[in-house]
Amino acid sequence: MESTLIRKGAYWQGLFKAMASPCEILIDNVNKKLATSILKTAENETRRIEDKFSRYRDDNIIYKINSANGSSIDVDDETARLLNYANQCYQLSEGNFDITSGVLRKVWKFDGSDNIAEQKDIAPILRYVGWDKINWQYPSFAMKPGMQIDFGGIGKEYAADKVALLIAEKFNRHVLVNFGGDIVVTGPRRNNKPWEIGLQNPDDTKNITTKIELKKGAIATSGDLNRFLFKNKQRYSHILNPHTGWPVEHAPRQVTVMAQTCIEAGMLSTFAILEGKDAEDFLKAQEVDYRIIW
């Protein structure tokens, strides 16, 4: 896999592709050797996380868990922390956020077509959905045969935060990490200047309508701008309600949230979409900065 490093005036832009997204690291005012070193570290850590938690591989902990067929698997500390986190998010969202809901993918394919699934196909799959059906007691994880877990909903944001923190610890530098629009910075640029981030309006990609100055924090976006189904003048979001197996109704098209870490921002934007028509009330109650596009 190739990564590229481009000098852009006062900073470096490091680019590579991972997690099915363009990944960008902005490094402020260092020499080329150091920029290369930082980019290498970022890329290695991103791939490490991707390989470890990808559901497409057959040599990682996720594969072991998903093919365990009912037996109990002992997990390492990092996986344990992610499982704990998934559990807490499940509780906080009253079951709306559920990492076992991936199996519904079998019946829903969000390709912009009008292939809406039918209830008779959805119902049998629901038997295999539900975090309340798993057994998690550190270090052992077990679930009913046929169930699957998927960290896709938090993997990219988790990787962004981990990469930013790793670079801050190892090189004592703050960089801007941008994984497909999920952005995090651990601190300001040199001389305490903020990072300048422009948010595109999805309906008008030529103009930057919102400019954000960030010294420390993250921005994440959830939405279905590119993945949806459309039938009978009804747009179906790709975010499924795990209780019903159906897409969330009346969900906003896109929610962008600003928080301290990428994971929190991503989770809050996901929770907001899961609230459907109450998305804006939910975000107001969290007292975070946000943008909603309906």
Add this chain to the structure above:
Amino acid sequence: MQLKKSKSIRRKLALATSSLLLASPMQNIHSAEITDTNSANPENDRIDISRLYYSEKNLVTVEKFQGLISKELNESNRVSVNIVYDTMSGASPNGRIVNSSGTGDSSITYTTASGSANTVAGNGGAVVDTWKTNFEDTRTAINVDWEKEIIPILKTVISGGQSTENDYTANSFGAKALLDLNQRRTTFVLGTAFNFDTVSPRGGIPEGTATITCDQGDFFRPDEDWLDCDSPRKFFKPAEKNTVSYMLGLTQVWNRRTLIQMNFSLASEEGYLTDPYKQVSITNSEFDGEVAVIHEKRPATRQTRSIFYKIVHLPTDSSAIHASYRFYWDDWGIAAHTFDSRYRITFGSSFYVQLHARGHWQSAADFYRPYIGADDKSKYYFRFAPTFVSADPRLNELASVTAGVKVGIKINKLTDISGRLEQMRQRYDNRVTPDFEALIMQFILRIKF
């Protein structure tokens, strides 16, 4: 929509996230709280200006002005230049004793150049005559540090400096390497320093243990055979004093709120280690007082060692405790224990109060004597000329306690100001040296740029 429940999600989510990411508040501690440089963290460019006022009761007053400028040259090099200007004045004990007013007690004295005496109470309330050596001295010093990052986890610091007073010049060079391991949770530091000093007292370097004055009357003639009351004293040209020292240290982040630090240091001094202005009294057999005075003499070498432990703990996000212990020992027979503790409370983001308490105990040097006794019944009697002897109270067994308070205010994003007030009390192990009290005040202005 249950708004009340929505509100609690954010805090709980933030908590869940910090467990997941294991973000540590120690990162901030490492740079902000630790002022000694056992950590390879970047600092801000800054100017510090400080004024210190130190006053001993009836004795010495020191006023010190210090300016520091620290600037990053590029992302892996930083230079700091520190300038100090001190003025010291007042009176200092010179080691001699003098007659007390008829109680048979002796007390340490201080001579005035003009010969006049002031009276202060000695130990036990006895009124004694005190003689003070008045002096005024100024000292200027400059020190330069160059910090360089070799690779992200290894930093070196090279320093050099010079300090000058009218009778003493000190030149120093040092080098230090800091290595971070364990994702910056562990830092090792290895350092070495060299000092080359020149001692050039007014009048020249006196011959050690040579007689200064001798009472020639019949009544108080000294008994010591080895005292030579007739030959004139010899003086020598300025002498050198050289020191080599090494330090090995470790700082370890123990958990999110605690950091521990340990250092071991050793130093080796050689050359002229005596204080050319200090003298030792010889008393008569009635212990009435001084009948002769000689110069002190200390060994020409000194080996010192010390170990140091420190713990920094943050009980809450706005408070910090520093506690440390140092044990020192050398081949002059001195062993010392020092306990130091600080407790800082931060109010909001712009104001802090810090309490300080320190205790120090040390044993006397082997060759320390408060005076030389007149006959063989005195435990301070010498049948032959002593090889080494000193009556400098700083080499005596002593205990001191210091307590103080410091207040810091952040005026704006770039400027901090702080002030501290402390009092130190020191007590000696014999009835000869009176207790000692000092007041310290310091103001520091820091400007970041």
